[in-house]
Amino acid sequence: xxxxxxxxxxxxxxxxxxxxxxxxxxxxxxxxxxxxxxxxxxxxxxxxxxxxxxxxxxxxxxxxxxxxxxxxxxxxxxxxxxxxxxxxxxxxxxx
Amino acid sequence: xxxxxxxxxxxxxxxxxxxxxxxxxxxxxxxxxxxxxxxxxxxxxxxxxxxxxxxxxxxxxxxxxxxxxxxxxxxxxxxxxxxxxxxxxxxxxxxxxxxxxxxxxxxxxxxxxxxxxxxxxxxxxxxxxxxxxxxxxxxxxxxxxxxxxxxxxxxxxxxxxxxxxxxxxxxxxxxxxxxxxxxxxxxxxxxxxxxxxxxxxxxxxxxxxxxxxxxxxxxxxxxxxxxxxxxxxxxxxxxxxxxxxxxxxxxxxxxxxxxxxxxxxxxxxxxxxxxxxxxxxxxxxxxxxxxxxxxxxxxxxxxxxxxxxxxxxxxxxxxxxxxxxxxxxxxxxxxxxxxxxxxxxxxxxxxxxxxxxxxxxxxxxxxxxxxxxxxxxxxxxxxxxxxxxxxxxxxxxxxxxxxxxxxxxxxxxxxxxxxxxxxxxxxxxxxxxxxxxxxxxxxxxxxxxxxxxxxxxxxxxxxxxxxxxxxxxxxxxxxxxxxxxxxxxxxxxxxxxxxxxxxxxxxxxxx
Numbered sequence: 116x117x118x119x120x121x122x123x124x125x126x127x128x129x130x131x132x133x134x135x136x137x138x139x140x141x142x143x144x145x146x147x148x149x150x151x152x153x154x155x156x157x158x159x160x161x162x163x164x165x166x167x168x169x170x171x172x173x174x175x176x177x178x179x180x181x182x183x184x185x186x187x188x189x190x191x192x193x194x195x196x197x198x199x200x201x202x203x204x205x206x207x208x209x210x
Numbered sequence: 211x212x213x214x215x216x217x218x219x220x221x222x223x224x225x226x227x228x229x230x231x232x233x234x235x236x237x238x239x240x241x242x243x244x245x246x247x248x249x250x251x252x253x254x255x256x257x258x259x260x261x262x263x264x265x266x267x268x269x270x271x272x273x274x275x276x277x278x279x280x281x282x283x284x285x286x287x288x289x290x291x292x293x294x295x296x297x298x299x300x301x302x303x304x305x306x307x308x309x310x311x312x313x314x315x316x317x318x319x320x321x322x323x324x325x326x327x328x329x330x331x332x333x334x335x336x337x338x339x340x341x342x343x344x345x346x347x348x349x350x351x352x353x354x355x356x357x358x359x360x361x362x363x364x365x366x367x368x369x370x371x372x373x374x375x376x377x378x379x380x381x382x383x384x385x386x387x388x389x390x391x392x393x394x395x396x397x398x399x400x401x402x403x404x405x406x407x408x409x410x411x412x413x414x415x416x417x418x419x420x421x422x423x424x425x426x427x428x429x430x431x432x433x434x435x436x437x438x439x440x441x442x443x444x445x446x447x448x449x450x451x452x453x454x455x456x457x458x459x460x461x462x463x464x465x466x467x468x469x470x471x472x473x474x475x476x477x478x479x480x481x482x483x484x485x486x487x488x489x490x491x492x493x494x495x496x497x498x499x500x501x502x503x504x505x506x507x508x509x510x511x512x513x514x515x516x517x518x519x520x521x522x523x524x525x526x527x528x529x530x531x532x533x534x535x536x537x538x539x540x541x542x543x544x545x546x547x548x549x550x551x552x553x554x555x556x557x558x559x560x561x562x563x564x565x566x567x568x569x570x571x572x573x574x575x576x577x578x579x580x581x582x583x584x585x586x587x588x589x590x591x592x593x594x595x596x597x598x599x600x601x602x603x604x605x606x607x608x609x610x611x612x613x614x615x616x617x618x619x620x621x622x623x624x625x626x627x628x629x630x631x632x633x634x635x636x637x638x639x640x641x642x643x644x645x646x647x648x649x650x651x652x653x654x655x656x657x658x659x660x661x662x663x664x665x666x667x668x669x670x671x672x673x674x675x676x677x678x679x680x681x682x683x684x685x686x687x688x689x690x691x692x693x694x695x696x697x698x699x700x701x702x703x704x705x706x707x708x709x710x711x712x713x714x715x716x717x718x719x720x721x
Contacts, residue, residue: 148421159421
């Protein structure tokens with residue numbers, strides 16, 4: 116574990132922050148826009164407004180988490196969130 | 211990254227702050243200047259006269275010019291004189307690529323006005339860094355996100371956030387820089403958070419189109435239609451039937467009573483039965499950003515066809531956030547408040563960058579230091595970039611104002627040359643910082659910047675076109691110049707407290 120060079124660890128965490136964070140905020144926005152009980156046009160806006168808060172939290176998480184693997188947790192979390200957000204598209208794709 | 215949460219956050223704050231702070235400083239400086247974009251536009255084009263002509267008269271003159279010279283154009287645009295921008299201009303063609311002709315509002319004759327990027331350059335640079343538009347928006351968005359993360363990590367690592375609310379210990383080297391960085395950050399924390407977050411909200415549908423992708427299948431046109439942004443259209447065959455254009459003055463009065471001060475008029479298919487007149491308010495009659503709002507009148511009968519929409523709560527929220535960022539509401543007092551808050555944000559970022567070097571300076575400055583050569587080289591890079599990106603950028607900004615007045619008025623591609631002057635000066639400042647010792651580089655660039663700022667008034671006298679708006683720019687320049695001169699003087703002869711590293715350390719232990 117400690118043999119991993121520093122630059123690689125920083126790169127991994129930065130990647131987790133940038134990509135994992137984007138995937139997480141994208142997916143949670145999609146999920147919110149789908150489940151909010153509002154008119155679609157309003158739901159999209161209300162769901163997108165907090166996206167940057169999610170992104171910021173994911174960035175902090177990526178650098179704060181104890182081990183390098185857990186830093187990528189937001190990316191993993193993005194998968195179920197995206198499934199909720201895009202379930203009609205997912206069903207159509209399966210059919 | 212590190213052992214404890216606070217340590218990880220401190221690491222992130224330090225390094226993200228250093229690497230992205232240079233560009234963030236540029237974004238904040240140009241954003242602060244863009245608060246007065248119209249005033250700077252006016253200053254940079256001294257041929258535009260001050261006028262007291264009413265908007266109705268100005269509109270009449272613009273129409274008679276267009277009737278004479280552009281009677282068959284498909285689109286007319288008229289930009290009316292307003293409080294902040296006394297110029298009158300007419301345009302034909304579409305909005306982005308139209309041909310603009312400035313007119314004298316007093317006579318209605320075309321004016322020979324020099325081409326200038328104007329204060330609009332700062333506005334555009336603020337959200338694109340002068341990159342191709344879409345790239346720039348994403349780069350600036352990523353930087354804004356880093357800024358948000360920087361603010362949050364800053365709160366986490368600043369342990370005594372309430373106890374040291376107003377602490378400032380001047381003349382104590384590193385401690386003073388830290389105090390200043392903390393004080394400017396904490397006192398204006400709501401502003402820093404607000405301006406960064408609302409900046410992201412403006413382009414949120416570009417950054418995170420997830421909602422449109424999920425609910426509208428990625429069809430952004432369907433999304434805009436669901437927002438009720440339909441455009442009024444007249445039957446196309448009517449555009450072939452000639453018809454006389456209605457008198458504008460009553461329409462302007464009606465729109466002004468409904469919307470507040472008017473900024474511009476657009477006329478589609480003028481002189482035909484399909485003529486449509488769009489009257490747009492100046493931005494800032496209300497907090498919500500009203501960009502794109504217009505009252506649309508029939509161009510022949512003068513009947514109101516479409517009013518500005520009443521916004522539902524969700525879009526209104528987004529518009530208000532965008533409006534809070536654009537700072538067009540509340541008139542000049544609000545503008546000054548944003549300007550001063552913006553200056554403090556800039557100072558906060560700059561002091562953080564300087565603090566990075568001050569903190570490590572002692573280790574590398576001593577000739578006998580044990581620091582290895584590579585680390586020392588990286589430290590030097592940070593030092594050079596600090597000078598070049600802080601004082602160098604300021605020199606480039608004020609240099610753009612000088613270029614707008616000094617470049618020959620009839621120069622071909624004049625706007626491109628102004629931009630070249632801006633980036634050329636910036637590059638020169640970076641090179642200068644690279645060849646001079648850090649302290650001298652700071653002093654020389656800050657002094658140069660002070661002289662250039664203070665000298666705007668002198669330039670104004672010689673290059674002509676004095677009126678109260680331009681005088682405002684010049685006086686502000688003078689005040690900023692004095693501030694910069696003081697800064698240069700402080701760097702040049704600091705109070706001799708921190709003489710030796712050892713002395714400094716005991717001072718800190720006592721503090």
